[in-house]
Amino acid sequence: MSDRDIIDVPGRDAAQMEGLKAWGWVSYLLHLVVAVAAVVPSAQPSIVLLLIALVIDLVKRDEARGTWQESHFSWRIRSVAWAGILYVVTLPLWLLFFVPGWIAWSLISIWFLYRIVRGMVAMNAHRAVMD
Incomplete structure (x- = not known):
């Protein structure tokens, strides 16, 4: 599946997609x-910022499931978990030993x-981020 295969999801309006993108940028x-x-x-x-x-x-x-933005939410979760x-x-x-x-x-x-910068670059280009 390429990045372009998951951009258009039936039932998702532009406002919902922009809202997800805004939350993605906040994160x-x-x-x-x-x-x-x-x-x-x-x-x-602050660890509080990371937890937020x-x-x-x-x-x-879950709201982003099936869109190119889903990969970004998973990417950030995996980045935090591995770190x-x-x-x-x-x-x-x-x-x-110090x-x-x-x-x-x-x-x-x-x-x-x-990982964060790489994800931001992909988000800015409206592309899924892949491992």
Whole structure:
């Protein structure tokens, strides 16, 4: 299935699609704030922003089912889930050795930022985002 196969969904009006897109941008911007702050030294993003974005994605994903926007909601959910798992798995590095922990978390944060920016670029082009 190509990106173009899932753009037009019968029964979806333009207002509903624009509403989903607006929620998608809100979520991406919240993720972006958290991702940038995670990469910038001494910046402390609020986990609350990430949780708000995650709740938006979980609630709106079903509404986007069958559209090109569905992939964006799933993309953000998977990005948060994998980043969370990777942070937890590498937590012992922080506790035992500072430098390896800092390197691991920096790489995870850069990867997370990349995923958010990549998704935003695809959203701006009205394309599904694919792994």
